[in-house]
Amino acid sequence: MTFPALVGSPVASGVNSGPLSATLPASRTANNILRATVFWNARTTAPAAPAGWAYVPAVGGGDAFVSANGGCLAIFARVASNTSADALALPSGGAISAVVEQITDPGGFGLAGLIATMISDWAGTGNPPSLATGWSGDNLFTAVQGLNTDSVAQNSWPATYELGRASSFNGGLWGRASVASAQIAAATDDPPGAFQAFGDGVNNLLGTTAVRGTAAPGPVLTGDITTDPAAPTGTLQSNPPSTLTGNITTDAAAPTGGISSGAAPGTVVLSGWDNLAGMPLPSTSVARITMQRLSDGVQVLNLPGLTTSADLATPVISITNAALVAGTFYLAIANNADGTVLGVERVQAV
Numbered sequence: 001m002t003f004p005a006l007v008g009s010p011v012a013s014g015v016n017s018g019p020l021s022a023t024l025p026a027s028r029t030a031n032n033i034l035r036a037t038v039f040w041n042a043r044t045t046a047p048a049a050p051a052g053w054a055y056v057p058a059v060g061g062g063d064a065f066v067s068a069n070g071g072c073l074a075i076f077a078r079v080a081s082n083t084s085a086d087a088l089a090l091p092s093g094g095a096i097s098a099v100v101e102q103i104t105d106p107g108g109f110g111l112a113g114l115i116a117t118m119i120s121d122w123a124g125t126g127n128p129p130s131l132a133t134g135w136s137g138d139n140l141f142t143a144v145q146g147l148n149t150d151s152v153a154q155n156s157w158p159a160t161y162e163l164g165r166a167s168s169f170n171g172g173l174w175g176r177a178s179v180a181s182a183q184i185a186a187a188t189d190d191p192p193g194a195f196q197a198f199g200d201g202v203n204n205l206l207g208t209t210a211v212r213g214t215a216a217p218g219p220v221l222t223g224d225i226t227t228d229p230a231a232p233t234g235t236l237q238s239n240p241p242s243t244l245t246g247n248i249t250t251d252a253a254a255p256t257g258g259i260s261s262g263a264a265p266g267t268v269v270l271s272g273w274d275n276l277a278g279m280p281l282p283s284t285s286v287a288r289i290t291m292q293r294l295s296d297g298v299q300v301l302n303l304p305g306l307t308t309s310a311d312l313a314t315p316v317i318s319i320t321n322a323a324l325v326a327g328t329f330y331l332a333i334a335n336n337a338d339g340t341v342l343g344v345e346r347v348q349a350v
Helices: none
Strands: 013-014 033-040 073-078 094-102 113-119 139-147 164-168 176-183 204-214 223-224 234-237 259-260 264-270 285-293 299-307 317-321 329-335 340-350
Touching: 013 164, 033 139, 033 176, 033 204, 073 139, 073 204, 094 139, 094 164, 094 176, 223 259, 264 340, 285 317, 299 317, 317 340
Parallel strands: 234 259
Antiparallel strands: 013 094, 033 073, 033 094, 113 204, 139 176, 139 204, 164 176, 223 234, 264 317, 285 299, 285 329, 329 340
16 A cells, blocks of 8 residues: 655645636646645635636535635646646635645546535634545545635644645635645544634634545455355355456366356436526436546446436435445536536445
């Protein structure tokens, strides 16, 4: 197993009145991950993801976190190309602050290896939320903060999150974005300690995000093969399922045996089928949905021509398939016919 690692120092930039062309790490390695934590102090809606970048999927759905007072915290990512295509153009929304990190991707998961969760800190504690990734192994966890009342530089950080501490600050001229990371061999972490807070929960937005390390070892085969009666029998099975092929050969008179995945079909239910105005989309065709297993980034399904249910209030798409394993987390990606992304949802099969 190998941890994702920060490459160099995070790069901070900001502007008192947007838009902003965020400053990137000067030297970038192709196929590394670029991740940007961005805070606007005067946005009332989540912006579209910048060209060439995507939102890091949030637990429970949604993209950016928008507070009741207009503050907006978002986390974007892309696979680095070390070309002008890496440019991060952020739309207006009052003052903007951004911190961009370059991170290795030892598992080769790309954007499927990122996840996040965000909250509004109503209590004014500055304590980032717990994040359950659904991944085992070596992960890079990062605590983030967007703070509107930017009177002083960041002077408090989550304890043990000591890697890549960085903050966009310019003497109160714009809201502040801050990040701090830790390499943790666990699927879940709750960053201890807190960022600086001013007791104004409306303007203090917090999050925790993670990058997946190398893939866990493949499933272990379990079972019994009996070879010492005249007619040996037995079964090998794995969970999660693998594609297994082969033969059982013995020198008995009539050997038999089998290899089985040993798993019943799982089901996922995809929700949130609304248009940009927030209106539900019942009986609507979706050109393609792919399912990626979060534990190792493997695409397990590629399904064309699906349709949302006829429920006028909360249309869904339900998928039952032997490739889905109950209890396993997946990243569902819906695409339009031209290949553009229609939506992304983290789901658990049942």
